[in-house]
Amino acid sequence: MKVWNVLLGIALLATVSACGREERPINPQPTAATGGAQAEPSGTTSSATEIEFWYPYSGMAGKTVEELVRRFNASQSEIVVKASYQGDYYENHAKVLAAIAAGRPPDVTIIEIASVGAFARPGTLENLGPYVERDGVDLNDFWPGLMLNSYWDGKLVALPFFRSTPIMYMNVSMLKEAGLDPAGPKTWEELRRYARALTIKDKRWGFTTPIDIWFYESLVFQSGGSILSEDGTKVAFNSPEGAAPIRFWKEMIEEGIMKFPPGEKYNAWTVADTDFFNQQVGMMFSSTGGLAGRLEQAKGKFELGTAFLPKNKEYAVPTGGANIVLLSKSTKKEAAWKFIRWVTSTEQAAFGSMSTGYLPTSRSAAETPEMQQRFKEIPQFQVALDQLAYARPRPMIPAYKEMQELIMTELQRAVIDKNISAEQAVAQAAAKAEKLLR
């Protein structure tokens, strides 16, 4: 019996290794015109140039990317894009790094905007400036707010892909019931007032938000401050503007009108979602990406409204999402550029936005008839777009990923511990952050 097992095992292993090398198309999805598995160093051996595109999108966004790639491949025959999913933003980053270390990086990939600097500094990203100039791409068509995280050291290294901003979601039915303005609060003080009015002790909280760096950045910008100095070499949130958001949140939490979700990052977002859809909170901050899904969730339950994040001294929001880049080690840069240019152009940007709920990245995309129709039917979509006028870049220095974790840790500490003041939290975070900048 066991001997038989051993033989079976060996046979299986042999088959398996052989199967692995076979070059035959397996998936029904026609993302590649040929069934080839290896990318050749020079594109002249096969009739079409093949490029590898690694993307970090799953769910609806992933389907949209696959559809875009399919359309590109179907629209012409010189270039075949092989797209593959590589996990979430950070898993994709890890894979790209490993692939670079192994000497076989992809040609095109997607980088989360705050990490663009980390990839750009060692020269991993190709300078797109020359291509843009040669082909006459109108960079002014892209929303200026979204172009901010695309430059490094004066060079253009990325183009906007799936981008978002934070927005405020409101249970408009609840607001109306409480006699509040259905357009929502416009300032921090109004937010506080509305939250107070909507709170029912132990049953309902007026407001919730994940204690997330993105929302902290928003509130710091709204107070007239910034996270880092202009040149990115000094900490700038160690200031009254940096402390104001923390104090604001602490006060609301202690008053019992704001609930903060357990878990971190996307777990916290989901918990906030749950509370919101169970009508246990009236207003929340979240992303515009996923607006479509949220509208679906609220259907039949309550009226869902969206609005700008309330201002303190001014309206302001950071942007979010990721940009598309060309890796400098690619051997098929022309083909890769053609794809990048196509996928960020008007029609594709509009399709991407309509399909996912991410922002239309260019003016022309927003002005297409389909998008205009969408805005008419679902005005909630217009909000994020309008808010772009107040968009600020997220800090881009390579050390920012680590810095944002440090800041968030101190944020959490201040929010949880009554004895730590907002100023202390900011000072502690700044001390740690300064070490990173040295």
Added chain:
Amino acid sequence: MVRARLAPYVMIAPAVTLLGVFTVYPAVDLIRLSLTSWNMIDPVKTFVGFEHYLSLAADPDFRRVLVNTFLYTGLCVAAGLTVGLALALWLNRGGALRGFAQAAVFSPHIVSLVSVSLLWLWMMDPQFGLLNALLVSLGLGRFPWLTHPDTALASLALVQVWKNAGYNALVLIAGLQNIPKELHEAAELDRASPWHKFVGVTLPLLSPTAFFLLVVNSIDSFKVFDTIAVMTQGGPVNATNMLVYYVYENAFEYFKIGYASAAGVVLLVLVFVMTFLYFGFISKKIHYR
């Protein structure tokens, strides 16, 4: 035991070669990288000697991570083995209901944590969660669970124990099944009480399996990653940040490969020492025959 010449080497050769390649090679690489400063992209790796180790020693966050890891391991192993043993003894009989109970107790292990993490977050919600509802109804008040640094680690350990108890129980049941029935019968003929049967026969003969679980549970808890990545991402306030997660973050989110490798080396050394201690002190007490 038998002295033999060639046979043992032949028998262990395939396994040891494979393990050597996939363990020793990455470990050597890890040590090498820990002495450099590299972000994975630059072709040049700058040699920095022991600088990273010194930074680790000076970093209070790293010390916190170490403490967390040890605490977490201690909690998970103690609770996991106790619950597992209790379940194994209780469920180690035939019968349809017991069969169902065994499957139920084991089900946490086969379900991916990602799919149930959301439910756990809800259950542990301080305001609306089921667990607090239970505690309140028993008059015990609300527990902060994952939202407070003082309780987050224990809450995570609870989830881990829930996930592992059935696994421990199953291994122990297999171990119990391994005990020849004659020994139980002999004890019974000697009119031994159930307690004496347990201490005199069951426990000693179960000890090889229990020892195995002790070592494996300890190593697994020490290496925890998925549970953190899925539930808390190391927070709140670093309360659930542990070694492997710390290494991953530093390597792939902050691009500090050298520093992360140094932390990785520390991890390996600690686990090795821990295992060495187990084998040194406890192994003697294990009764094999």
Added chain:
Amino acid sequence: MNRLNVRTGPVGLPASAPLSRSASHTVPVITVSALRNAASKTFDVILLSLVSLVFVFPFAWMATTALKSLQETLVFPPIWIPERLHWENFLEAWKSGPFPTYLRNSVMVAVSVLLLQLVTIIPAAYAFARFRFPGKRALFGLVLASLMMPSQITFVPVYVLMSRLGLMDTFVPLVVPFAASAFGIFLMRQAFMQVPDETAEAARLDNAGEWTTMWRIFVPMAKPMLATFALFSLIAHWNDYFWPLVMTDSDRLRTLAVGIARLKDIEGGNAWQVIMAGNVMLVLPILAAFFAARRHIVRAFTYTGLK
């Protein structure tokens, strides 16, 4: 092997045959002990149900959420019985990617890994359990050391190695790194060390070679442990998400666990009911494997010695 789970002695006769089974004309007697028995049995049932509930609760939630509509998924406290059973969630999960490919890959990887492991770990565990030889402690230390290497740390060197060897587009990186299991060697060593010396001696006196002794005597005696190991190995590699994700660059070789992860969206608006449907599909084969393995583990098992 009798189905009544009656303990048998070395010769197969009931050690203490309860009278009630052999007699065909029992008179039902209600005694105090009978009542106590009934009470303890009821208590047993209640306790079993409670404990089962505690452990299986999240699993049940996952299964019922798979049949909900989007709107019902985020309701908390959870709805247990959806208004309508949305079987189409399963279809949607299935269609979301090349699931037949994923399924095939998962089976190939899990089964290949297990078979290779059995071939490598049984002799190794046997050697560590039975023999004294120079360097044994060091080599066993090496085995244990490999238990300690987290995959998050080993994946880059292994990825680079596999790339350099040109093996990236094959199943090799998914299978070969796991072909030897330190966990398995350790587990089986413990089991083999429990085999009495006399049994092995008897085999040797019968002039049985080491391999025969191993396969014919030690392995059957350690069957429950082997079945347990097989189950754990299958579960671990079936549910593994990280390694198949990083060791493959395209969908061709990816497994079901990776496919299910793709059902989640990054920035919100998740279709939880489809995600849970995917997870249920992922778990069903494992449940089947569990029940199959259990039969090998929890049999009233007697070993009757060498013929």
